[in-house]
Amino acid sequence: MGGKRSEAEAHGKPAQYDPSFRGPIKNRGCTDIICCLLFLVFILGYIAVGLVAWVYGDPRQVLYPRNSTGAYCGVGENKDKPYVLYFNIFSCILAANVPEAVQSGLRCPTPQVCVASCPATPWTVGTDEFSLTVGEVYGQNRSFCLPGVPSDMKVRDSLEQDLCPRFLLPSAPALGRCFPSANDSYSFISGEVIGSMSQAVSGLVDSLNARDISVKIFEDFARSWYWILVALGVALVLSLLFILLLRLVAGPVVLVLIVALLAVLAYGIYHCWEQYRWLRDNGAPSLSEVGFTTNLSAYQSVKETWLAALIILAVLEGILLLLLIFLRQRIRIAIALLTEASRAVGHMMSTMFYPLVTFVLLVICIAYWVTTALYLATSGQPQYVYWAPNTSAPGCETAPVNQTCDPMEQSRNHSCRGLMCVFQDYSSTGQVQRTLFNLQIYGVLGLFWTVNWVLALGQCVLAGSFASFYWAFHKPQDIPTFPLTAAFIRTLRYHTGSLAFGALILSLVQIARMVLEYIDHKLRGAENALARCIMCCFKCCLWCLEKFIKFLNRNAYIMIAIYGKNFCVSAKNAFMLLMRNVLRVVVLDKITDLLLFFGKLLVVGGVGVLSFFFFSGRIKGLGKDFENPTLNYYWLPIMTSIVGAYVIASGFFSVFGMCVDTLFLCFLEDLERNDGSRERPYYMSKSLLKILGKKNQAPATNKKGKK
Numbered sequence: 001m002g003g004k005r006s007e008a009e010a011h012g013k014p015a016q017y018d019p020s021f022r023g024p025i026k027n028r029g030c031t032d033i034i035c036c037l038l039f040l041v042f043i044l045g046y047i048a049v050g051l052v053a054w055v056y057g058d059p060r061q062v063l064y065p066r067n068s069t070g071a072y073c074g075v076g077e078n079k080d081k082p083y084v085l086y087f088n089i090f091s092c093i094l095a096a097n098v099p100e101a102v103q104s105g106l107r108c109p110t111p112q113v114c115v116a117s118c119p120a121t122p123w124t125v126g127t128d129e130f131s132l133t134v135g136e137v138y139g140q141n142r143s144f145c146l147p148g149v150p151s152d153m154k155v156r157d158s159l160e161q162d163l164c165p166r167f168l169l170p171s172a173p174a175l176g177r178c179f180p181s182a183n184d185s186y187s188f189i190s191g192e193v194i195g196s197m198s199q200a201v202s203g204l205v206d207s208l209n210a211r212d213i214s215v216k217i218f219e220d221f222a223r224s225w226y227w228i229l230v231a232l233g234v235a236l237v238l239s240l241l242f243i244l245l246l247r248l249v250a251g252p253v254v255l256v257l258i259v260a261l262l263a264v265l266a267y268g269i270y271h272c273w274e275q276y277r278w279l280r281d282n283g284a285p286s287l288s289e290v291g292f293t294t295n296l297s298a299y300q301s302v303k304e305t306w307l308a309a310l311i312i313l314a315v316l317e318g319i320l321l322l323l324l325i326f327l328r329q330r331i332r333i334a335i336a337l338l339t340e341a342s343r344a345v346g347h348m349m350s351t352m353f354y355p356l357v358t359f360v361l362l363v364i365c366i367a368y369w370v371t372t373a374l375y376l377a378t379s380g381q382p383q384y385v386y387w388a389p390n391t392s393a394p395g396c397e398t399a400p401v402n403q404t405c406d407p408m409e410q411s412r413n414h415s416c417r418g419l420m421c422v423f424q425d426y427s428s429t430g431q432v433q434r435t436l437f438n439l440q441i442y443g444v445l446g447l448f449w450t451v452n453w454v455l456a457l458g459q460c461v462l463a464g465s466f467a468s469f470y471w472a473f474h475k476p477q478d479i480p481t482f483p484l485t486a487a488f489i490r491t492l493r494y495h496t497g498s499l500a501f502g503a504l505i506l507s508l509v510q511i512a513r514m515v516l517e518y519i520d521h522k523l524r525g526a527e528n529a530l531a532r533c534i535m536c537c538f539k540c541c542l543w544c545l546e547k548f549i550k551f552l553n554r555n556a557y558i559m560i561a562i563y564g565k566n567f568c569v570s571a572k573n574a575f576m577l578l579m580r581n582v583l584r585v586v587v588l589d590k591i592t593d594l595l596l597f598f599g600k601l602l603v604v605g606g607v608g609v610l611s612f613f614f615f616s617g618r619i620k621g622l623g624k625d626f627e628n629p630t631l632n633y634y635w636l637p638i639m640t641s642i643v644g645a646y647v648i649a650s651g652f653f654s655v656f657g658m659c660v661d662t663l664f665l666c667f668l669e670d671l672e673r674n675d676g677s678r679e680r681p682y683y684m685s686k687s688l689l690k691i692l693g694k695k696n697q698a699p700a701t702n703k704k705g706k707k
Contacts, residue, residue: 036497
């Protein structure tokens with residue numbers, strides 16, 4: 001009565017035998033209905049946000065450039081003039097006090113005009129032509145002046161009022177804007193013009209090299225895309241082979257990895273001892289002589305550094321050896337479960353390709369959010385303000401600088417030379433704009449919630465499939481015909497609310513982490529060490545909380561897939577079951593992580609090495625029709641192949657990891673539910689029974705199937 005509770009009672013009661021239990025239950029009801037309704041209402045609201053954004057937003061503000069009057073190039077009256085030309089594009093670099101909102105579309109404090117094509121040849125106005133008319137000097141280049149400039153206007157007046165450009169540079173269109181070609185010379189520009197932008201040319205030319213690089217990158221992809229697909233196919237085959245071969249070599253592979261880890265630690269101990277002995281014999285300075293310094297490389301010549309490293313590695317080596325000695329039984333169980341997981345995947349190959357479904361759903365969620373955010377961001381009206389290059393110049397003292405203006409009606413009669421009406425930002429004032437901004441917050445929550453729900457759906461579906469494998473008494477005859485499809489339909493029909501519940505909890509934590517990262521970014525320049533320490537502690541706590549919730553959710557989804565109970569009950573049961581077997585959990589988790597890391601290393605490293613030797617020309621093609629592509633940057637397809645191989649390996653191994661976790665929970669439940677008798681036989685494999693020293697009695701005559 002008043003004594004201490006047993007360990008089993010402290011972590012919940014073990015699962016009881018249920019004669020009707022045969023794996024994932026068929027007769028189940030909807031779970032977490034309130035959260036399901038909340039999630040559906042939220043999705044409807046998310047769709048409504050998209051409709052509101054579509055009505056009020058104008059993505060043309062991002063997709064199309066504007067001229068000085070605010071009109072779009074390539075649309076409406078400027079349909080035949082898709083490019084914008086900057087009179088003096090170097091002012092984008094020279095002007096340091098342009099409003100920050102210039103970032104919204106390469107807006108620069110220089111007149112801009114829509115043109116049908118960018119200038120092809122260099123041209124400049126000579127000083128002896130200032131007294132001539134615009135029609136005489138510009139001729140066919142008059143299309144580069146602002147609309148409505150009379151042909152009989154003096155060139156001097158047109159330049160003073162910024163109605164016509166003083167020079168034209170050979171340009172090429174990029175993002176709808178005319179950028180000077182990087183390989184052209186600008187020596188034809190002379191006088192005060194060259195003096196005002198000599199420093200800007202080099203920086204702009206360097207930045208425009210990106211255009212040439214992008215063209216070369218596109219060419220490389222066009223020449224090597226089919227070989228990249230071949231590399232990704234090799235990654236897919238290697239991933240499948242590794243998982244399937246684990247059925248035969250799981251034990252040897254794990255043993256080799258453990259021995260390799262012990263060997264690495266042993267070599268580290270030997271290396272530290274050699275360094276310590278050499279420094280000791282050669283009279284190296286001690287730690288007290290060096291003292292504290294921020295130059296960490298100085299500690300390499302201190303003998304105490306290597307002695308401390310030797311002690312740490314020796315302790316780790318000893319701990320690992322002790323764990324191997326005392327946990328060898330659990331390690332054998334983990335290896336048997338890995339082998340059983342490979343067997344399950346072999347019987348359900350369709351599960352290996354389910355990540356494609358998850359990927360498509362994630363793309364839809366992210367694309368919808370990006371589109372909605374783009375429309376909401378362009379929902380305000382563009383705001384313009386007066387700007388002058390030099391407010392202290394004669395005539396500019398009374399100029400309406402920073403006051404709002406209308407680019408369609410801006411006056412050029414002001415005495416301040418260079419006064420312009422430039423774009424500032426999109427209007428964010430008023431009730432409507434504040435509401436639209438709040439909708440952006442709604443959209444961020446929608447992104448996190450939908451993405452986490454899609455990931456939860458994949459975990460629950462896979463768990464239901466692999467649970468049906470474990471609880472099939474006679475494998476593979478008792479495995480359902482379409483376990484993946486049945487689990488998918490069952491999860492959507494009954495457990496949308498439970499998945500939404502778990503996804504919402506995780507989303508709130510992730511958003512809190514994002515807010516903390518934003519605050520930390522804003523306070524990064526603060527000198528208060530205490531504030532930085534507190535912020536670091538908060539970030540660390542939220543990171544740990546997110547990891548724990550992911551772990552808890554993952555196991556809760558497995559229990560939901562098997563028993564069909566709500567999220568809270570499933571999470572509690574899963575957590576208690578794991579706590580009753582905490583040592584097995586740690587051993588299996590670490591061995592699985594080590595094995596999957598080795599698998600990823602094998603797949604990614606193999607594809608990377610093959611790609612390097614092929615794309616660098618060290619391996620020739622397969623004949624006349626399959627020759628090595630000629631590339632500008634041979635490392636580009638190599639990196640693409642490596643990244644693609646990592647994504648493919650991660651997708652396949654995530655399925656395998658989910659299989660291991662599901663079979664592990666089923667194995668623990670099997671141990672608690674059954675005892676090997678005729679009425680309560682174990683469902684685990686013979687190898688697990690042998691490791692545990694257990695066996696099943698001969699099945700009763702009414703038992704379905706035989707072990």
